[in-house]
Amino acid sequence: MARVTRVMRLLDVLRGQEATTVSQLASTLGVSERTIHRDLATLREQGTPISSDTGPGGGVRLERERGVTAVHLAIEEVVALWLAASLSSSSTALPWGRAARSGLDKLFASVPRERARAMRALCERVVVGRPASSRVLAELGTPPGELLALFEEAFREQVCLAFDYADRHGNPSRRVVEPHGLLVEAPVWYVLALDVEKDAARMFRMDRIRRPRLVPGRRFTPDMEGLRARALAQRGERPGG
Numbered sequence: 001m002a003r004v005t006r007v008m009r010l011l012d013v014l015r016g017q018e019a020t021t022v023s024q025l026a027s028t029l030g031v032s033e034r035t036i037h038r039d040l041a042t043l044r045e046q047g048t049p050i051s052s053d054t055g056p057g058g059g060v061r062l063e064r065e066r067g068v069t070a071v072h073l074a075i076e077e078v079v080a081l082w083l084a085a086s087l088s089s090s091s092t093a094l095p096w097g098r099a100a101r102s103g104l105d106k107l108f109a110s111v112p113r114e115r116a117r118a119m120r121a122l123c124e125r126v127v128v129g130r131p132a133s134s135r136v137l138a139e140l141g142t143p144p145g146e147l148l149a150l151f152e153e154a155f156r157e158q159v160c161l162a163f164d165y166a167d168r169h170g171n172p173s174r175r176v177v178e179p180h181g182l183l184v185e186a187p188v189w190y191v192l193a194l195d196v197e198k199d200a201a202r203m204f205r206m207d208r209i210r211r212p213r214l215v216p217g218r219r220f221t222p223d224m225e226g227l228r229a230r231a232l233a234q235r236g237e238r239p240g241g
Contacts, residue, residue, distance in 0.1 A: 005074065006031065007039045011048065011062075019059040075119055076156060078107070082123040087186060122156070125181045125224055132188040140188060141207035150212045151191065155179050160196065160218035164210040177202065178220040180227045194220070194227060201231035 006029060013028055014020070022040075026033045040060065044050055049063035073081075085100035108116040132140070154161040162176045181192030183203065191204040196218070 003039075006035075007042055008074075010036070010039050011043060014050065014060070014062040017061075019053075019061040021059045025060065073107070075122055076152060078104075078119045079122050079126060081107075083126055083128070083184065086126065086128040087184070121222070125155070125222055127181060127183045127192070129183055129185045132185045136185070136188055143206040144210060144212060147206065147209055147212045150214055151179065151182075154214055155182065157216075158219055158222060160215035160220065161191070161193075161212060162215050163204075163212040165204060166208050166210070168208075175202075175204070176215060176218070177204070180220075180222050181224050192224075192227060194230070201227050201234060 009029060010025065013025060022033050022036050025036045029036070040050055040052075050060065051063050052060050081100075081104060085104050088096070088100045108119060111119070151161065153159075160176055161179050162174070164172060165175050166172050176196045177191065177193035178196060179191050179193050183190040183192055189206050191206075191209075193202055193204060194200070195202045
């Protein structure tokens, strides 16, 4: 974890608790107590009101009555909120669905224009469709545990993803793809990608992927519109038709 990210994560943890200890913070963030002491000092130097007490009931706490600085969200945290808001607004049975998207619009408006543009560009690569059909749910398997983290990194850092894949007939293959988009048909998700070797738009279901790994030496520029146009052309359709 980069130091700036870790310090901001520490501040978020402090915001979420009345009081905690240095050892608990170290365990939560997966770092040493010495690192926590150094990061707490950094936050204090920046003017964050943090107090430390000893003895029973003591610990580290954020002094809320003295004010708290604005929340700083990582881009992947914003995408997670975008996905949650999109899933909420896609279901008429859930209250406050529209309010979730409205809240995100306010978040985008509160950050510098370039950062907001980068956030929106990443969010717009996430597509929410209808919930998975009963047929898909009946045959759904379990994706490898490491897939989520690897996909998130490839998606965010714009690097290719390699994996073994079994199609709906069980035929195995090895793929190297550019993960341009994500399609969510809850609780199932698909990688919307350009198959590098086949030079074709493809969709890969999460549970059919095995042995995922990053290909950091192969980067790409996300292009959802181009991927969609390619997919339509492969089916003999015209864009917008």
